[in-house]
Every structure is written in C-alpha cells, then in structure tokens.
Amino acid sequence: METHKSELEALQRQLAELQARLREPEEIIRAIRDGEVDAFVVNDAFGEQIYRLRNVDVLYRGMIEQMRQGAVALDQDGLVLYSNAYFAELVGADRERIVGTSFFAFVPEESRPHFVNGELAAPQADVLLRATDGSPVPVQLCGTRIVLEGSPVHCLIVTDLGEEQRREQLVIESRKKDEFLAMLAHELRNPIAPIRNAIQVLDLAGEPDPARVAWARQLIGRQVQQLGRLVDDLMDISRITRGKLQIERRPIDLRSVVQRAVETTESHIEDRGHRLTVELPNRRVPVAGDAVRLSQVVSNVLHNAAKFTPDGGDISISLEANGVDARITVRDCGIGIGADVLPRVFDLFAQGDATVERKQGGLGIGLALVRNVVEMHGGRVQARSDGHGKGSEIVVELPVLDDAADEASADLPVPHSSEHPKRVMVVDDNVDAADSLAILLQMLGHEVRTVTEGAKVVAEAEAFRPDLMFLDIGLPDVNGYELAASLRRVPSLHALQLVALTGYGQKEYRERSRNAGFDHHWVKPLDIRKLESLFGERASE
Amino acid sequence: MGPVDTEFWNLRLYVAGQSTKCTAAVRNLNRFCEEHLAGRYHIEVVDLLQNPRLARDDQILAIPTLVRKLPEPLRKIVGDLSNTEKMLVGFDLRPGGS
Numbered sequence: 001m002e003t004h005k006s007e008l009e010a011l012q013r014q015l016a017e018l019q020a021r022l023r024e025p026e027e028i029i030r031a032i033r034d035g036e037v038d039a040f041v042v043n044d045a046f047g048e049q050i051y052r053l054r055n056v057d058v059l060y061r062g063m064i065e066q067m068r069q070g071a072v073a074l075d076q077d078g079l080v081l082y083s084n085a086y087f088a089e090l091v092g093a094d095r096e097r098i099v100g101t102s103f104f105a106f107v108p109e110e111s112r113p114h115f116v117n118g119e120l121a122a123p124q125a126d127v128l129l130r131a132t133d134g135s136p137v138p139v140q141l142c143g144t145r146i147v148l149e150g151s152p153v154h155c156l157i158v159t160d161l162g163e164e165q166r167r168e169q170l171v172i173e174s175r176k177k178d179e180f181l182a183m184l185a186h187e188l189r190n191p192i193a194p195i196r197n198a199i200q201v202l203d204l205a206g207e208p209d210p211a212r213v214a215w216a217r218q219l220i221g222r223q224v225q226q227l228g229r230l231v232d233d234l235m236d237i238s239r240i241t242r243g244k245l246q247i248e249r250r251p252i253d254l255r256s257v258v259q260r261a262v263e264t265t266e267s268h269i270e271d272r273g274h275r276l277t278v279e280l281p282n283r284r285v286p287v288a289g290d291a292v293r294l295s296q297v298v299s300n301v302l303h304n305a306a307k308f309t310p311d312g313g314d315i316s317i318s319l320e321a322n323g324v325d326a327r328i329t330v331r332d333c334g335i336g337i338g339a340d341v342l343p344r345v346f347d348l349f350a351q352g353d354a355t356v357e358r359k360q361g362g363l364g365i366g367l368a369l370v371r372n373v374v375e376m377h378g379g380r381v382q383a384r385s386d387g388h389g390k391g392s393e394i395v396v397e398l399p400v401l402d403d404a405a406d407e408a409s410a411d412l413p414v415p416h417s418s419e420h421p422k423r424v425m426v427v428d429d430n431v432d433a434a435d436s437l438a439i440l441l442q443m444l445g446h447e448v449r450t451v452t453e454g455a456k457v458v459a460e461a462e463a464f465r466p467d468l469m470f471l472d473i474g475l476p477d478v479n480g481y482e483l484a485a486s487l488r489r490v491p492s493l494h495a496l497q498l499v500a501l502t503g504y505g506q507k508e509y510r511e512r513s514r515n516a517g518f519d520h521h522w523v524k525p526l527d528i529r530k531l532e533s534l535f536g537e538r539a540s541e
Numbered sequence: 542m543g544p545v546d547t548e549f550w551n552l553r554l555y556v557a558g559q560s561t562k563c564t565a566a567v568r569n570l571n572r573f574c575e576e577h578l579a580g581r582y583h584i585e586v587v588d589l590l591q592n593p594r595l596a597r598d599d600q601i602l603a604i605p606t607l608v609r610k611l612p613e614p615l616r617k618i619v620g621d622l623s624n625t626e627k628m629l630v631g632f633d634l635r636p637g638g639s
Binding site: 024027028030031032034036037038039040041047048049050052073075077079081082095096097099100148149151153 | 554556557558559560561562563564565567568571572575584586588589590591592593594596597601602603604605617618619620621623
C-alpha cells in the first residue's frame with residue numbers, strides 16, 4: 001500500500017513539475033495567437049537576432065529616426081513611449097533608457113505652464129527644457145495627439161533653438177571679421193603711402209639736402225612705428241582669438257608700470273591738449289605680473305581715454321592698494337559709453353563709435369587686450385559710464401602680491417644692473433636685419449660684431465668673447481639650437497647671455513630654446529624696450 | 542499578507558524598439574504598477590533592438606515579455622500586458638492561479 005501511495009505522490013509531483021514547465025511555452029503560444037507579440041529572439045550563426053513580425057513604415061521610421069529634429073511620444077502620464085536619437089542626445093539622455101522615464105524630468109518649473117494634462121497646451125510653443133546635466137535647452141515644441149490602441153499618445157516634434165542662435169552668432173562674428181579685415185587693410189595702407197612718398201622725394205632730390213633728409217627720416221620713423229604697432233596689435237589679436245596670449249609673471253611694482261604707461265602716452269595726450277593728473281601711493285604695490293603687458297594695458301586705457309575725449313579735456317589716473325587688491329582707475333570727461341555698448345566694450349571686434357575710431361587710426365583692439373591680459377593676471381576690469389557725453393571710467397583690479405616677497409626684486413628682468421657697455425654679437429643671415437640691430441646697439445653704447453654665417457659663429461665668439469649674443473634660430477646653414485649647444489660647451493663663454501631671435505613665438509619653440517641653453521627667446525622685430533631692459537634702465541624711483 | 546503584498550517589485554520589460562505592442566506594453570505596465578504596486582516598484586525597460594544579447598539573461602523568446610525579478614519566484618508574462626486580470630493572476634496577486 002505504501003509503495004502505491006508514494007508512487008502516486010511521485011507521479012503527482014512529476015505532473016505538477018511538467019505543468020509548471022509547460023506554463024511558459026503555453027503562455028508564449030497564447031500571446032502569439034492573440035496577436036500580442038511583435039518580435040522574436042532567434043539564434044543564428046551570428047548570435048541573437050531580433051526578427052520582427054512587421055516591417056512596414058520603413059520610410060517614415062527612417063525619416064523620424066534620422067531627421068535633425070527631436071521626436072518624442074508621451075502617454076497621458078507624461079511617460080516617454082518613444083524618442084528618436086536626436087531628442088535623447090539633445091537632452092543628454094541615454095537612448096536606451098529614455099523610454100519609460102518621465103518627459104517632465106526635462107521640463108523645469110518655469111516651463112510647466114506650457115503643459116496641461118501632460119500635453120502641450122498650444123499647438124506650438126517656444127519652451128525652455130533642461131538637459132540631464134542641468135543645462136538649459138531652448139526649443140520649439142510642436143504637439144499632436146494621436147490614438148494608439150485606443151489610448152491617446154502625445155507626439156512632440158522638438159526643434160533646437162540653441163542651434164539657430166549659435167548659427168546666428170557665427171554669421172554675426174563672420175561679418176564682424178570681414179569688417180575688421182577691411183579696416184585693417186585701410187589702416188595698413190595709411191603709413192605706407194607717406195613712406196613711399198618720402199622715399200621718392202629722397203630719390204628725386206639731386207644733392208642730399210639735410211633738412212629734407214631729416215624730414216624724411218622722421219616721417220619714415222613715425223610711420224614705421226605706426227606700422228609696427230598695427231602688426232603688434234594684429235599678432236595680439238591672433239593670440240587672443242587662439243587663446244595663445246602669453247605672459248611672464250614676476251614680482252613688479254605697479255607704480256612703475258603706471259609711470260611707464262604715462263610716459264608712453266604722454267605725447268599723444270599732450271597733442272590733444274588734454275590735462276592728465278596722476279595719483280600714486282607712497283608705498284610699493286607689489287604684483288606678480290608681466291611688466292611689459294601690464295604697462296601696455298594701462299597705456300591702452302589711457303590712449304582710449306585721450307582718443308575719446310574732445311581736445312582740451314581732463315584725464316586722471318590713480319593707483320590705490322590695500323593688502324589684497326590693487327586698483328588702477330582711469331577717468332575721462334569725454335564722449336562716454338552708451339548703455340547698449342557698455343557690456344561689449346571689452347570684446348574683440350566690438351562695434352564702437354566707428355567714425356571716431358577711423359579718424360584716429362588703430363585697430364580697436366586696445367580694450368580687448370586689456371581684458372585678456374588683466375584676466376590672465378587673475379584680475380578683472382570694468383567700464384562705467386553715465387552715458388553719451390558724460391565721460392567714462394575704467395577700473396583695473398589686480399591681486400596684490402604678498403609683501404613678504406623679495407623686496408629687492410627689480411621691475412623688469414635685469415640680468416645686468418649696471419649700464420656699462422657690453423660686447424654684443426649679432427648673428428643673422430639677413431644682412432639688413434643684422435646691420436640695423438647692430439647700429440641700434442652701437443647707439444646704445446655697446447661694442448658690436450655681426451656674423452652672417454652660422455659656420456663662423458663659434459670661432460668669432462671665442463675671439464670676441466661677447467657678453468651677449470643675439471642668435472637668429474632660422475639660419476640657413478646651421479641649426480640654431482645645435483649652435484647654442486656648441487657655444488655653451490666653450491668654457492670662456494660660460495657667462496654668455498644667449499638670446500634666440502625668431503619669427504616664431506610659439507610655445508614649443510620657446511621650450512626648445514630654453515632646453516638648448518638660451519636665456520631668452522624673442523620674436524623679431526625687437527622692441528627697443530626689451531633691449532633697454534636687457535641692459536638695465538633708468539631708475540624709476 | 543504575503544511577500545507579494547508588501548515587498549518591493551523589480552520588473553524588467555523586454556521590448557524591441559518602439560513597435561505598437563511594445564509601446565502598449567510600456568504604457569500598460571506603468572498603469573498596472575501605479576494602480577496595484579504604488580510606491581514599491583521599479584521598472585526597467587530593456588530594448589533588445591539595441592542589444593539583442595541581453596535576451597540571454599532571462600531566456601527571452603517572444604517580445605514583449607515582462608519578467609518579475611523580485612519578489613521571487615521569477616515570473617514571466619508575454620504580450621502587451623493589456624489584460625490586467627491575467628497579470629494579477631500571473632503574478633499571484635489574485636487567487637485563482639496555481
């Protein structure tokens with residue numbers, strides 16, 4: 001009896017197991033018969049494949065899935081039933097996971113009013129959405145309601161307005177650059193014409209007339225200086241737009257930066273008949289900065305003040321400092337800055353008062369450079385004005401250096417603090433370049449020798465024993481860096497100051513120069529201020 | 542009260558793209574869960590069209606298929622989930638199953 005009972009139980013158990021195992025296949029068969037199944041997973045030679053029962057709507061599907069617009073379908077509760085790749089990407093969501101999430105996760109509070117009962121209230125609306133990282137996504141939404149299996153589905157076409165704005169911005173910038181190029185061409189022609197005339201005058205004159213020669217020389221000098229400024233500005237613009245403006249920061253006293261800037265702009269200010277007042281504190285104002293660039297900043301601001309103030313006006317510059325910040329304030333009583341222009345006054349290619357700019361020449365880069373350099377120093381610059389005709393004020397703020405810093409630090413790098421004449425060697429295969437630099441150095445009181453062939457440099461250097469050498473890296477017959485290395489190997493030249501001169505200023509070249517043993521790397525043409533700094537300068541306090 | 546009445550439900554819905562049945566399944570499932578499992582469920586939608594290999598996990602053949610991972614035992618329901626009664630029975634939320 002027992003065995004029958006246990007056999008029966010065993011059979012019952014097996015039956016129950018079979019029934020349990022059958023449950024799933026029966027379920028699948030039922031679902032297929034009832035038309036509730038869309039697709040199957042099939043294993044073929046390449047692994048799992050999805051076989052879909054229907055493949056109609058291929059054209060529409062392709063269109064919706066590949067168009068450069070967002071398409072998203074929501075159910076009555078705002079759940080995403082479908083999203084094309086463009087929409088998912090637009091809001092920074094995972095394409096694979098966006099289905100089943102709430103669309104309203106992408107709708108910030110302020111945009112909720114656009115939706116009523118989970119649908120866009122108006123047929124079309126400009127709405128601000130929010131991406132998964134919180135960033136704003138301005139879009140235009142177009143909604144329609146369709147019915148799917150008896151239930152309403154809300155379909156939205158999403159147009160990225162941000163892209164339109166970005167495109168508009170590009171068009172504006174492109175136009176500004178075209179205008180700038182036109183102005184540049186005009187500006188460059190200005191100095192060249194008088195130079196050409198002066199040269200022709202000299203050519204035509206029979207006997208050299210000292211007065212005429214002096215006139216020509218001065219004119220050419222002025223115009224070349226202007227040309228040089230234009231080219232410098234152009235290079236700075238290039239550096240700014242490429243983010244490659246470089247500064248060297250050392251402990252300096254802002255007072256001498258201001259003084260130098262005042263000296264630089266003095267003549268321009270006087271020419272316009274302006275009165276300039278300068279206020280400097282008694283104590284040092286130490287800042288970690290690039291003295292050359294910072295005085296450029298201050299002189300640009302002063303130059304601007306002078307330019308935009310009618311003749312005979314008042315300009316003031318003051319420097320104040322507490323232990324934390326230094327502030328340079330330049331005030332003028334000139335034409336002022338309109339409220340609409342004020343926010344853009346430091347932008348490159350900003351629209352200023354074009355007529356005034358053109359009358360006075362220059363590329364209008366001054367204030368853009370100011371902002372870039374000041375920000376690179378960890379400071380900030382602001383412009384204020386009460387409007388047209390009410391003057392303006394520009395304030396530059398810079399962080400002050402901890403006063404415990406080296407008290408004996410100089411203003412500009414001064415390897416030789418004395419003004420004794422040096423022996424200088426100039427190496428450049430371009431004879432004009434070498435001679436002109438040599439003459440300049442001689443006029444500064446130094447003893448100069450020029451070499452135009454790389455092969456002769458080491459021998460000449462050993463004989464001449466220069467204190468300082470300007471070496472053109474781009475020599476045709478010899479590698480400048482190797483030459484530097486060879487020079488460094490000569491024992492009697494161990495104290496030689498080597499300055500690399502090149503047409504390239506890029507960072508890689510500077511690093512190569514440093515590694516090759518150069519003390520400085522300067523870009524041609526040389527600024528006389530740099531020369532002066534190398535040999536020491538007049539004491540400024 | 543058994544585990545199906547109190548525990549947290551972990552559901553996985555396998556779909557293949559945005560076909561009519563699959564979108565219907567998503568919609569129906571959400572509604573079902575809101576009504577019968579409010580506050581104690583999590584739905585994960587797996588799109589096999591994006592990654593067919595994921596079908597291996599739960600041995601999926603027909604799509605759409607809903608899998609209840611938790612609470613145990615594992616249960617599968619195939620189809621667009623439009624039949625609420627069948628789902629309740631299938632998930633042991635109603636007496637009548639076996």
